[in-house]
Amino acid sequence: MSITTTTDLPAPIRQSLAAGMLSVPTPNFNYIIPADKYAMPRNGGTTMRFLRPQPLTPPTTPLGNTGIEPPSQVATRNIIDATISFYGTSVILNEQVIIQDQDPVLSWLSERLGVAMKQAEDAIIGNYLLSAASQYNCQKGTNGDNPTEPTLRDFANVNAALDTANAFKFLSGKAGEDKFGSAPIRAAWFCLSHTLLSSTFDVLDGFISAWNYPNQNDVLYSEYGSVTNFRILTSSTAIVQSTASTNGRDVYNNMVVAREAYAHIEQDGYSSQLIYRPPIFSGPLALNGTLGVKFAQAQVITQDTWIQNMRCTAAL
């Protein structure tokens, strides 16, 4: 057969794959960032147990000169437990895909599985925090809803609550520098927010965009800016409760967290396992391989006064 048009080209040269796969939209995984990382030992049971000592009463009263021993105190500690769960997923890969279509398919599937696993880690922590963290409803805004949009006063209220609870900050402040438009940044806790609140933050009194920091040292990839003592990280997968406000608008759950507020626990040797089973295991014709990922995880709030779910709606 004579070849007179491009449609007559034989199959092998009718298409060529572009080098490399196209980008995959991937959210920021912020909930994992402030978590304290722990690993349970292998064969260490199903539960990670944390002990949190209760403070002793400071002995501020003079002992006097009677020689009588003062009463002793009872030392106590809180016991906080977290139970490990297992998670995983896999994909099935037909050998014809590799032979006829995409030779590096195992590579990009490995990447996708890894991202899926990290996203699962993050989502599980976020959902747990939504269920367990104490709540503050923003109430100083003017959008007429409950909760309202976040205001400087709301951030200040939560700021004061964490400060009063003597919560640890993550980051030291940034001193002002002689750069036009920049402003000093306070020592900070994190506020884990949604990307849809970006426009709300842009009109928030006291908000300093990350690009208006005195310098870009230690600015995180997902960092949008700062207000009072909070560095705001945004993600498109932050927890939103659909139509859950008084007026039926979406409620955003901003987790304001201090250092050591919650823990992410993996089981030693099982934090992430990528499993490949070649087609030979699938049957007599060895048609299908599998590629999967599995991991073990637990999460728990370890300092209950060092985290608050600051709920808000968006500004009008």
Add this chain to the structure above:
Amino acid sequence: MSQYDAVLSGSFTTPASGNAVQTLKLPFVPDLIEVWVQGNSSGDNWTSTANPGPVKYAMWQSGMASGSALCTANTNGAATDTSSYLSSGGFTPVTSQANLYGTRQTGSGVTQASPGVVTITSHGYTSGDVVLIEGTTGMLQLSGIPWQVTVINANTFSLGNSFSTAGFAAAATAVAAQKLSYPQAFTPQLAYIVKVTTGSTTVVECSYAHGYAVNQVVRFNVPSQWGMTQLNGLQGTITAVTTYTFTVSINSSAFTAFAFPTSAVAGAGVSPATVEVIAEDASIFSGSATDNNYTGMIIGNSATAGAAVLSENSALVLWRAQKSSRVYTSLTS
């Protein structure tokens, strides 16, 4: 069948009374599920006069609508059974998520009575559901709190442990509600305080079944608008529990009363009064932070024979669920 396919089977018996939907928690969302209903407590559930009567066999396959089923139902007095298709009351594949809310429904209000009664036409809830109440114009202090509901009829339900709204200034003239699909996805979880009884020990009532246990340590968050500010921030050990209440080792005899804020105060913005488990006794693990999410299948129920897969009390139900790596959807000649 290849290594990638899975079949699980089992059985359960429906409750002796108050039959309800059944949830099969499985390690996968099935592509195919079948059930065989083998009779009621008298060993014979085919005496119903309904036509079609109780379902004997039902199946659902991936591609069918969620909540549907293809059934074989008993036909009263006939030698043959009836085939039927259920568009609801069938099988609903489920992957639970902590942050999953149902459709927002609006209603006409909440009565100022004991218990307060919410009116939403054809709400579709069942007793025990946890529902977020919002937009209670005139009674805004109820808004933003998830409540366990007790269904009165198809259009009304009460809140919590027969929660009384008689002391509020006015009835609500509007209401909106959203069902929390999986309120216990993680345990222990935050609970919402709706009543506190003071004394040498303190009894706290929550808006829904808290799931707490004796010897767990809880901490209270009581914003100033809720009256009992002395309780805010205190920790106590639980000494007794009921479904909605727990007793905690805090002497509240001298505390000011716990009271819902007025509607006007709530409308101006208020955070809920809550309690959370922060620790537990060394000998128990009930307070261990646990992920209870699951996948599986919900099997529908109805009090009307034939209207759902399950309708009989004390019925033995055999089930088989299958997950296939590949589902062929086209015919070849």
